Amino acid sequence: MSEERSELYQNIVDGDFDEAADSTQALLDAGLSPGEILDGHVVPAMGEVGNLFDEGEYFVPELLMAAKAAQEAMAILNPLLKQSGAERQGCVVIGTVKGDMHDIGKNLVAATLEGAGFEVVDLGCNVPPEKFVETVQARGGAKTFVAMSALLTTTIPQMKATIDALAAAGLSESTRTLVGGAPVTKEFAESIGADGYSESANECVAVAKELAANWL
Ligand code: B12
Helix, strand or coil: CCCCCCHHHHHHHHCCHHHHHHHHHHHHHCCCCHHHHHHHHHHHHHHHHHHHHHCCCCCHHHHHHHHHHHHHHHHHHHHHHHCCCCCCCCEEEEEEECCCCCCHHHHHHHHHHHHCCCEEEECCCCECHHHHHHHHHCCCCCCEEEEEECCCCCCCHHHHHHHHHHHHCCCCCCEEEEEECCCCCHHHHHHCCCCEECCCHHHHHHHHHHHHHCCC
16 A cells, blocks of 8 residues: 555545545554544645645546545544643634635644644634634634635635734734745735745644744
8 A cells, every 4th residue: 555545545536435434444553643544644635635636637526525534634634633632722613715615625624733733623614714813812812823724825814814914903923823824825824914824734733833832
């Protein structure tokens, strides 16, 4: 079984969601850690699905079946990532921004942060700026990371709208913002005043930890 072409990888690419749980379990039984399965199998398989869609080979139904297969795998991996016993880090409020329903990347980032010891409050997708603000306010001024995901060029302006809404509510000092998603670049992140950006879920942990070290 090659690293990238495992049965799980193939199940996700083929949208065989009823087999994805068994193939995830098979990788765990073979001794792989949940993080290795996520980074080595689930993420690359979804990357290939994205490419097939971009090339016109796949259409929305195939995407949905692939997404469902990835979710079956995550249903097994998530609880294990949470149990990893990593040292407790800060709290991250995460969501996909308003108008955007893409949540696969956001879910991977949430699971990876959780596995690295962060407390994660997942607001789901289509999250308006005011919902991020309310959630941070409900934490009573405690220092909080606000992580936003967006996959559409039409929705990335919601990231700036959220950063502005946090500032307007007087929450700039108690929050640090993280942004990501396929159309988001480091330059864009800087231009909207985000505190952190990363291209991948794994890298996001390092970025959040570095911000935490200088802040929490
Ligand atoms: C799967 C998918 C869908 C699925 C989503 C299912 C779901 N539950 O998420 C469905 C079918 C619903 C869908 C719908 C649509 N989609 Co779509 N979709 C995709 C596709 C193929 C893959 C996205 C994906 O899951 N990638 C895999 C994950 C793992 O990668 P990722 O999200 O980038 O996340 C990684 C990093 O970016 C980063 N990251 C992500 N979030 C965050 C957050 C933080 C804080 C950090 C630090 C890092 C980080 O870490 C992640 C893991 O490494 C992309 C094509 C592509 N190549 O990206 C199109 C794509 C994003 N979709 C697109 C479009 C146009 C649409 C629709 C408008 C289509 C339509 N006509 O109906 C709708 C919009 C619905 C809406 N309002 O949101 C376009 C966007 C074009 C644009 N320039 O805006 C794309 C690029 C396809 C294309 N080439 O045209 N889509």
